[in-house]
Amino acid sequence: MRTTVTIDEHLLAEAKILAARGHRTIGSVLEDALRLLLAEHSRRAEVAGDFSLPTFEPDDPGVRPGIDLLDREALAEALGDNTTASRS
Template identity: 45%
Template structure:
């Protein structure tokens, strides 16, 4: 099929040089480039439509007794209880009676 396309002169010169280096016709290079462009577009659509699956932990004992998952303070206390206790002991150790 024959068609007319406007292409920047510098780009056309680069494509002609590449075609000559690869022993291809200018039409072959354009067809390859368009094919790659269209395939890349399809790949993005498929990737966006199907999010990756994530591993889900299904075992274990759940939350420790007394932890309220809807309370930031409760979660903080559970996560940092040991550190807070160690810090408190360190501070008490430096306090003078």
């Protein structure tokens, strides 16, 4: 695939030298460099512990009967956290 990119002139000169020494095209040198960069990024992401949070579906989704989400005191009482309701 053909595309146009802007590359630092010194970096491009070094890549051209590397390509000439290896009897390769500049495109193949740049492809290899990009592959190495992407592989390293992927490796670092694995080490950093990229993960997804587990999800679940409750058997009985929704608000329990008798719970009013707009009544802060009732919610605190239902949760057993009476200190939240008294902070107002």
